[in-house]
Amino acid sequence: MAAHVEEREIQKNYWIEHSAELTVEAMMLDSKASVLDKEERPEVLSLLPSYEGKSVLELGAGIGRFTGKLAQKAGQLVAVDFIESVIKKNESINGHYKNVKFMCTDMTSPDLTFSEGSVDLIFSNWLLMYLSDNEVENLAKRMVKWLKIDIKRKYNPTRYREPRFYTKICWIWQKVRSQDDKGFQQFLDNVQYESNGILLYERVFGQGYVSTGGIETTKEFVAKLDLKPGQKVLDVGCGIGGGDFYMAENFGVEVVGIDLSINMILFALECATGLKCTVKFEVADCTKKTYPDNTFDVIYSRDTILYIQDKPALFRSFFKWLKPGGKVLISYYCKSAGSPSPEFAEYIKQRGYDLHYVEAYGQMLRDAGFDDVIAEDRTDQFNQVLQRELNAVEKGKDEFIQDFSELRLSLICFDLIYLIYSKLELIICTLFLFIVYNQEDYNVIVGGWKAKLIRSSSGEQRWGLFIAKKN
Numbered sequence: 001m002a003a004h005v006e007e008r009e010i011q012k013n014y015w016i017e018h019s020a021e022l023t024v025e026a027m028m029l030d031s032k033a034s035v036l037d038k039e040e041r042p043e044v045l046s047l048l049p050s051y052e053g054k055s056v057l058e059l060g061a062g063i064g065r066f067t068g069k070l071a072q073k074a075g076q077l078v079a080v081d082f083i084e085s086v087i088k089k090n091e092s093i094n095g096h097y098k099n100v101k102f103m104c105t106d107m108t109s110p111d112l113t114f115s116e117g118s119v120d121l122i123f124s125n126w127l128l129m130y131l132s133d134n135e136v137e138n139l140a141k142r143m144v145k146w147l148k149i150d151i152k153r154k155y156n157p158t159r160y161r162e163p164r165f166y167t168k169i170c171w172i173w174q175k176v177r178s179q180d181d182k183g184f185q186q187f188l189d190n191v192q193y194e195s196n197g198i199l200l201y202e203r204v205f206g207q208g209y210v211s212t213g214g215i216e217t218t219k220e221f222v223a224k225l226d227l228k229p230g231q232k233v234l235d236v237g238c239g240i241g242g243g244d245f246y247m248a249e250n251f252g253v254e255v256v257g258i259d260l261s262i263n264m265i266l267f268a269l270e271c272a273t274g275l276k277c278t279v280k281f282e283v284a285d286c287t288k289k290t291y292p293d294n295t296f297d298v299i300y301s302r303d304t305i306l307y308i309q310d311k312p313a314l315f316r317s318f319f320k321w322l323k324p325g326g327k328v329l330i331s332y333y334c335k336s337a338g339s340p341s342p343e344f345a346e347y348i349k350q351r352g353y354d355l356h357y358v359e360a361y362g363q364m365l366r367d368a369g370f371d372d373v374i375a376e377d378r379t380d381q382f383n384q385v386l387q388r389e390l391n392a393v394e395k396g397k398d399e400f401i402q403d404f405s406e407l408r409l410s411l412i413c414f415d416l417i418y419l420i421y422s423k424l425e426l427i428i429c430t431l432f433l434f435i436v437y438n439q440e441d442y443n444v445i446v447g448g449w450k451a452k453l454i455r456s457s458s459g460e461q462r463w464g465l466f467i468a469k470k471n
C-alpha cells in the first residue's frame with residue numbers, strides 16, 4: 001500500500017475510534033479538556049489576525065470548538081473535517097450560522113480544492129501532528145495557492161511592530177532522514193535537560209546559563225576573544241543562550257547558537273523576546289551540521305564538547321568553519337590520568353560524557369591544525385565556583401523550594417480540581433506527593449553539587465579552558 005494511503009487509513013481509524021463520544025474531551029484526547037479549553041481557546045483566538053467579513057477556511061474543525069467563534073466574525077467560513085459524525089455534530093451546533101459551509105473531506109485529499117487566491121485566512125489548531133512530513137509539505141503548497149495576496153496597498157509607511165519587538169523568529173522546516181539517531185536528543189530533552197531540569201540549573205548558574213560560573217566566567221572568557229562589532233560567532237551547544245545575548249549586546253557581534261536539545265532552543269527563543277541584538281538559534285547536532293569554509297570569526301563552546309565522542313573530527317570541522325585569524329574558545333569537564341573511580345565512571349556513563357586529560361585536548365586542537373593553543377587546567381576555579389553556587393542554593397533553600405513548589409502546584413492543579421469532583425479522599429495523597437517532590441528538586445541539586453565538589457577537590461574531575469587560533 002502506498003505510504004500516503006496507509007498513513008490516511010491509520011489516521012482515519014484512530015480518529016474514528018476516538019470520536020465514539022462527540023465531546024470536547026474526546027476531541028482533545030484529554031479527560032480535563034474543558035478546563036484546558038477555557039484557557040486555550042481565548043488565547044488562540046487572540047493570536048489571529050483580523051478576519052472580520054473575510055473568507056476563512058477551518059481545517060480539522062472537529063465538533064466546532066472554534067467554528068462558532070470564527071463564524072461570528074467571518075464573512076464566509078468553510079469548516080472541514082474528515083470524520084462524518086464529527087462534522088455533522090459541528091453542523092448541529094453551529095449550523096444556525098448561515099455563513100458556514102460544513103464539508104466532510106480529508107484535508108490531504110485533492111478533492112479539497114479552492115480557487116487560487118480566494119481565501120483570506122486558513123486556521124487549524126492541533127492538527128498538523130496528524131499529518132506526515134510529506135503531507136504537511138503538500139498541504140502548505142496548496143494553502144499558499146488558495147490564499148489571497150494583500151495587494152490593496154502599494155505603499156504603506158507604517159512601521160508595524162510585534163510585541164516581540166525587534167526579535168525575529170523564523171522557523172525553517174527541514175526534511176531530515178527518519179533513520180537519523182534521535183536517541184541522544186531524546187536523552188537530552190527527556191532526561192538531562194527536561195524543562196524543569198533546565199529551570200533548576202538556570203536557578204543555580206544564573207539567568208540564561210546552564211554551565212559553570214554563568215555570567216562571571218562568561219565575562220572573563222569572552223574578554224579573551226577581542227570581539228569586534230559585526231564579527232560572526234558560532235556558539236556550539238548554546239543552551240538557553242545567556243552567553244550569546246551577552247556577546248551580541250556588549251560587542252555588537254552576530255551570534256548563531258546551535259543546540260541539539262529542543263527544550264534549550266525553545267527557552268533561548270523565549271529569552272530573546274524583546275532583546276535588541278542579533279542572535280539566531282537553531283536545533284542542530286554539531287557533529288552533523290555543516291557550514292561553508294571560512295564562515296566564522298569565533299567558535300565558542302561552553303561545557304558541551306564533553307558530550308562529543310569524536311572530538312578530533314569536530315575540531316577539524318571547527319578549523320574549516322573558522323576564517324583565517326579566527327579563534328576557538330572551549331571550556332569543558334576533563335579527568336585526571338588513570339582510571340576513574342566507580343562512582344565517577346558511573347556518572348560519566350549516565351551523562352553520556354567522553355572525558356580526557358587537559359593536555360590531551362590541547363594536542364587534539366593542534367592535530368586539527370590550530371596554532372597558539374592554550375590548554376589551561378581551571379580545576380581550582382571550578383572548585384571555587386561550585387562552592388559558591390552550592391552556598392547560594394543552601395542559603396536560599398526556603399525560597400528555592402517555594403519557587404519550585406509554585407511550579408509544581410500549577411502542574412497538579414488540574415488533578416486537584418478533578419479529584420475534588422471525583423474521589424475526595426485522594427486529595428490528601430496528591431498533596432503529600434507534591435511536598436515530597438519539591439524537596440526532591442532541591443536535594444537533587446544540592447546532592448549533585450556536593451558530589452561534583454568531592455570529585456573535583458580530589459582532582460579526579462577537572463575543568464579545562466582551551467583557546468586556539470587558525471593562522
Ligand SMILES: C[S@@+](CC[C@H](N)C(=O)[O-])C[C@H]1O[C@@H](n2cnc3c(N)ncnc32)[C@H](O)[C@@H]1O
Nearest residue numbers: 210211237238239259260261285286302304307
Ligand atoms: C552544560 S550545557 C551548556 C549550555 C551553554 N553552553 C551554557 O554555557 O549555558 C551543554 C549543552 O550542550 C548541548 N549538546 C549536547 N550535545 C550536543 C550536540 N551534539 N550538538 C549540539 N549541542 C549539543 C546540550 O543540549 C546542552 O544544551
